[in-house]
Amino acid sequence: xxxxxxxxxxxxxxxxxxxxxxxxxxxxxxxxxxxxxxxxxxxxxxxxxxxxxxxxxxxxxxxxxxxxxxxxxxxxxxxxxxxxxxxxxxxxxxxxxxxxxxxxxxx
Numbered sequence: 001x002x003x004x005x006x007x008x009x010x011x012x013x014x015x016x017x018x019x020x021x022x023x024x025x026x027x028x029x030x031x032x033x034x035x036x037x038x039x040x041x042x043x044x045x046x047x048x049x050x051x052x053x054x055x056x057x058x059x060x061x062x063x064x065x066x067x068x069x070x071x072x073x074x075x076x077x078x079x080x081x082x083x084x085x086x087x088x089x090x091x092x093x094x095x096x097x098x099x100x101x102x103x104x105x106x107x
Contacts, residue, residue, distance in 0.1 A: 019067055020062075020066075020067040023065075023067035023068065023069045023072060024062070024067075024072065026069045026073075027069045027072030027073040028056065030069070030073035031056050031072075031073050031078055034073070034075060035056070035075070035078065035080055038054075038080040039051060039054070040054075040080075041054065041080065041081050041082040041085050042079045042080050042081060042103055043057070043079060043081045043082075043085035043086075043089060043099055043103075044085065045084070045085045045088050045089070047084045047085075047088075048082055048084060048085050049082040049083060049084050049085075050082060051082070052082065052083075053082065053083050054080055054081070054082060055080075055081060055082075055083065055086055056078050056079075056080065056081075057078065057079050057080070057081040057085070057086045057089055057090065058072070058077055058078055059076070059077045059078070059096065059097075059100045059104075059107070060077070065077075075104065076100075076104045076105065076106075076107055077104075077107075079099065079100065079103055079104065
């Protein structure tokens with residue numbers, strides 16, 4: 001038996017997008033309209049990658065928003081961040097509050 005031959009992959013149905021997933025997609029679409037003009041990381045911590053890869057960083061964990069599109073797409077709840085800054089901000093609640101207070105003010 002040839003050891004370099006792998007068995008064929010099984011085909012399975014893709015998981016459907018649920019209520020929370022649809023809310024996240026809708027919120028991201030709204031945010032692209034509101035913050036799409038920002039082409040640089042707003043946080044700019046040490047190790048900032050500047051323009052790549054940019055993503056939306058939220059003030060709270062996604063579970064806090066419970067699929068509420070209005071809250072997820074609220075400007076006071078989101079900043080545009082590079083991957084490095086997002087990871088640093090996400091794991092430090094005090095840093096997160098300081099960043100959001102400076103950039104977006106109180107909730």
